[in-house]
Amino acid sequence: xxxxxxxxxxxxxxxxxARIVFSVVLLxxxxxxxxVRLVYLQVVGHEHYATLSxxxxxxxxxxxxxxxxxxxxxxxxxxxxxxxxxxxxxxERVDDLDATLAELQSLLGLSDEEVRRFRKLKxxxxxxxxxxxxxxxxxxxxxxxxxxxxxxxxxxxAVRMIRTYPYGELTAHAVGYVSRISExxxxxxxxxLYSGTYHIGKSGIEKTYETLLHGxxxxxxxxxxVQGRSIGVLNTVPPVPGADLRLSLxxxxxxAAIDALGEYNGAVVAMEPAxxxxxxxxxxxxFDPNPFVYGIPKEDYGRLQASPDRPLYNRALRGVYxxxxxxxxxxxxxxxxxxxxxxxxxxxxxxYFQLPNSSHQYRDxxxxxxxxxxxxxxxxxxxxxxxxxxxxxxxxxxxSEFMGRFGxxxxxxxxxxxxxxxVYPSKGWKKKHSKDPWFPGETVITGIGQGYVGVTPVQLAxxxxxxxxxxxxxxxxxxDAAQGGAxxxxxxxxxxxxxxxxxxDTVIQAMIDVVHSARGTAKSIAAGLSYHVAGKTGTxxxxxxxxxxxxxxxxxxxxxxxxxxxxxxxxAEQPRIAVAVxxxxxxxxxxxAAPVARAVMERYLNGSAR
Amino acid sequence: MRYDSGLAGFSAGETRLERIMKxxxxxxxLFAGLITLSGVALVILYSASAQSFDVLLRQxxxxxxxxxxxxxxxxxxxxxFRFYSPMLYGVGVLxxxxxxxxxxxxxxxxxWLDLGVVRFxxxxxxxxxxxxxxxxxxxECPVPPAFRHIAVAGVFIAIPAGLIAKQPxxxxxxxxxxxGAMVVFLAGIRWLYLLVIGxxxxxxxxxxxxxxxxxxxxxxxxxxxxxxxxxxxxYHIIQSKIAIGSGGFYGKGWLQGSQAQLEFLPExxxxxxxxxxxxxxxxxxxxxLLAIYLFIIGxxxxxxxxxxxxxxxxxxxxxxxxxxxxxxxxTGMVVGxxxxxxxxxxxxxxxxxSMVTLLAGFGILMSIQTHRKLLPG
Numbered sequence: 001x002x003x004x005x006x007x008x009x010x011x012x013x014x015x016x017x018a019r020i021v022f023s024v025v026l027l028x029x030x031x032x033x034x035x036v037r038l039v040y041l042q043v044v045g046h047e048h049y050a051t052l053s054x055x056x057x058x059x060x061x062x063x064x065x066x067x068x069x070x071x072x073x074x075x076x077x078x079x080x081x082x083x084x085x086x087x088x089x090x091x092e093r094v095d096d097l098d099a100t101l102a103e104l105q106s107l108l109g110l111s112d113e114e115v116r117r118f119r120k121l122k123x124x125x126x127x128x129x130x131x132x133x134x135x136x137x138x139x140x141x142x143x144x145x146x147x148x149x150x151x152x153x154x155x156x157x158a159v160r161m162i163r164t165y166p167y168g169e170l171t172a173h174a175v176g177y178v179s180r181i182s183e184x185x186x187x188x189x190x191x192x193l194y195s196g197t198y199h200i201g202k203s204g205i206e207k208t209y210e211t212l213l214h215g216x217x218x219x220x221x222x223x224x225x226v227q228g229r230s231i232g233v234l235n236t237v238p239p240v241p242g243a244d245l246r247l248s249l250x251x252x253x254x255x256a257a258i259d260a261l262g263e264y265n266g267a268v269v270a271m272e273p274a275x276x277x278x279x280x281x282x283x284x285x286x287f288d289p290n291p292f293v294y295g296i297p298k299e300d301y302g303r304l305q306a307s308p309d310r311p312l313y314n315r316a317l318r319g320v321y322x323x324x325x326x327x328x329x330x331x332x333x334x335x336x337x338x339x340x341x342x343x344x345x346x347x348x349x350x351x352y353f354q355l356p357n358s359s360h361q362y363r364d365x366x367x368x369x370x371x372x373x374x375x376x377x378x379x380x381x382x383x384x385x386x387x388x389x390x391x392x393x394x395x396x397x398x399x400s401e402f403m404g405r406f407g408x409x410x411x412x413x414x415x416x417x418x419x420x421x422x423v424y425p426s427k428g429w430k431k432k433h434s435k436d437p438w439f440p441g442e443t444v445i446t447g448i449g450q451g452y453v454g455v456t457p458v459q460l461a462x463x464x465x466x467x468x469x470x471x472x473x474x475x476x477x478x479x480d481a482a483q484g485g486a487x488x489x490x491x492x493x494x495x496x497x498x499x500x501x502x503x504x505d506t507v508i509q510a511m512i513d514v515v516h517s518a519r520g521t522a523k524s525i526a527a528g529l530s531y532h533v534a535g536k537t538g539t540x541x542x543x544x545x546x547x548x549x550x551x552x553x554x555x556x557x558x559x560x561x562x563x564x565x566x567x568x569x570x571x572a573e574q575p576r577i578a579v580a581v582x583x584x585x586x587x588x589x590x591x592x593a594a595p596v597a598r599a600v601m602e603r604y605l606n607g608s609a610r
Numbered sequence: 611m612r613y614d615s616g617l618a619g620f621s622a623g624e625t626r627l628e629r630i631m632k633x634x635x636x637x638x639x640l641f642a643g644l645i646t647l648s649g650v651a652l653v654i655l656y657s658a659s660a661q662s663f664d665v666l667l668r669q670x671x672x673x674x675x676x677x678x679x680x681x682x683x684x685x686x687x688x689x690x691f692r693f694y695s696p697m698l699y700g701v702g703v704l705x706x707x708x709x710x711x712x713x714x715x716x717x718x719x720x721x722w723l724d725l726g727v728v729r730f731x732x733x734x735x736x737x738x739x740x741x742x743x744x745x746x747x748x749x750e751c752p753v754p755p756a757f758r759h760i761a762v763a764g765v766f767i768a769i770p771a772g773l774i775a776k777q778p779x780x781x782x783x784x785x786x787x788x789x790g791a792m793v794v795f796l797a798g799i800r801w802l803y804l805l806v807i808g809x810x811x812x813x814x815x816x817x818x819x820x821x822x823x824x825x826x827x828x829x830x831x832x833x834x835x836x837x838x839x840x841x842x843x844x845y846h847i848i849q850s851k852i853a854i855g856s857g858g859f860y861g862k863g864w865l866q867g868s869q870a871q872l873e874f875l876p877e878x879x880x881x882x883x884x885x886x887x888x889x890x891x892x893x894x895x896x897x898x899l900l901a902i903y904l905f906i907i908g909x910x911x912x913x914x915x916x917x918x919x920x921x922x923x924x925x926x927x928x929x930x931x932x933x934x935x936x937x938x939x940x941t942g943m944v945v946g947x948x949x950x951x952x953x954x955x956x957x958x959x960x961x962x963x964s965m966v967t968l969l970a971g972f973g974i975l976m977s978i979q980t981h982r983k984l985l986p987g
Contacts (some may be wrong), residue, residue, distance in 0.1 A: 017915060020914065038893055
């Protein structure tokens, strides 16, 4: 071995030994910490812990937090907590559970389902936790049980805060509801976070903001005697109540919208274009969310599900409808921006359109046609032939890409769960969904928002808001602010569709003419307006009328009648509200849907409905 | 320095017993320490298992099996460990990958590999293979190792640790990572690098935090503050504290711990068995148990200081420190100075999975000690 090699070896050993010494010092420090802790617990704290352990006295009881309250923009309470009396059992304190349950069932007239539900709950919780058997006891049940209480050890009447929705049907689709925690929920929940909590948000705002609304569970360390009865509280970690939420929703506006829909089912979504804040979110018909909180009886739920009007179905969020002519302003922009079609190019409308080499006639809604129309008059009078030709000249893929920028065929990202994306077709889309190729005729009818096109009302409202913003994209939001600032409405949106200002002017002016000019399809709502409304009517075919046949409203059954649509924003020059209205089987957009939008806008801008 | 002139490996001062033990490659001190610990462990376990002979018997059989493995491994010359280190590592990583793939099919966390006769956890192999392989690699590098050597060692550690974390078994992944890190530390990594790596790790934490789901963040917060989770893991801590504190100086006596015997203490025969010791044998008992551990660790430190080449130095040192980490993490968690993680108390907790690995590690240490050629005084 050379001298150098020996030196290196010595160095290596020296470094290693230094590291070992360092480690041993750390190790001894760690052991010292351990010993200090042991001395602290076993010598200093011995008396305290010895008392606690005497014949084991410590039980831990969860303290569920109170759920946050949900308010509308004006401070009206949309979701509240009210005390409710419930009959609860602590399984480990009940001697014969089956017998006790049977006696209670006959004493209080409980249904088999309620008992079954209790058994399920029992499996999900620790045996020392108090588990509700019957919620919302009435006075008589309380009295009957109170007399017999001594015969039921481990059974007690407890006061719990129960969710109520004072506006019931009015808010069911937006605010949603809470319901008992199901087994499926338990798979995704942290059980200790939810011990003592029996409800969880199932839909709407209640579901989206569950974490905020729920708060944090606290607990009590209880000193108990041999029978398990609590004889004192050793330590309390208070629960942190859930945050109160303020929504941008205006309950007055919500009611105005529902009232304005009158006899029709449908949806109304109103937004603040600048922020994306949702002002009204209506899906009609609706249902009372309150029974869901304490467990809706099976037959009632069955009735709701079987109802032909489908009240549980959130039309605003999940209803995919053909948009009809409401897409025309957006397509007009497409023509100007990506199609190089000047606004003053005139197209002749003889009342029908034919593809070359085809005898099929694509009809205009006006039998005699509109004559020669430019873009503005085509929008104002809703000329179909103009948009047949426009769609065809752009081609489906270009059109589809452009419409996608307004969010057609995409989820808006609104803070209510369950949204559907709708469809704005392209060749690629059809390839995925059908074995047939794309036909030119399908491009033609896409031009008037028919065919494969399907939009949700919330999507339509957002597209309208982007139009009102002249391109600034926003995301619809119901949450305005959460108590404590946490989770306050994020500045939504981001992108801006940078189109030529004169193109926006052309389209928006045409939409103003829809309402305010003599030939506009929604001129009937103009009377008495103190501001300009920019709007567009739509009438969406639910079924196709055969070639050479005539569509007569009076002759078709109600279920086959066209859907009436209307989109609008106002004041046109300084938009403060954007609205999308859909009235199922309402017939014409101008006569049925437009007045609903007007009622909403009037109420919001002038504080009264007409 | 005293060099042996006669038979290689035999020094004049050895007794007859020492000579015999040396020939069959048993390190008497270490063996005595382990036997004492195992005996004490069975006594504690009998109490912690509510006096179950069945549990005692099963643990005893496991112990005998693991001891045999230890003695068998002690017969192997350290150069063979060194030669087979990368292969063992490769096999271990492949098995981990296999477990992940099969787990994928089974749709769930899977840590076990079923070999028909035996089921075993490949991650156990890596507890040894990672320090072996990093020692194999770094023993060839200059001291202190250059940055690129550290980087390579980091990759050796990160691959199995990542695979184990994916199972998901974060606790074992951290322990395997720690075993590798010990080697890197002992190999003389520059303090500057250590600071940089530590700093980078700390700097990455907020980024990791950002990518966690809400419920994962809740878990971490609970980790940091188990008392906030009194209904879950915190429940253990509270009951464990009562058990320890009520034990006092002398303890309540064997089989007399009310917390342990009345089933208020959860996991009392596995992760929380130290609380049983504290309740029944008091501070005296705890210090006694710690003393046994410290004796074993001291002997291992001695072995690693005496080790004759870089590979055996690094490996024995890392195995020793890792063993201490196991002891400290478990006891620290039970007494409430460390977050609750599922690490058993080595050789005392009920369960056989880690026992074989642990004693195999001691087998390696014995081999390193008893195969030395030169005997510096």
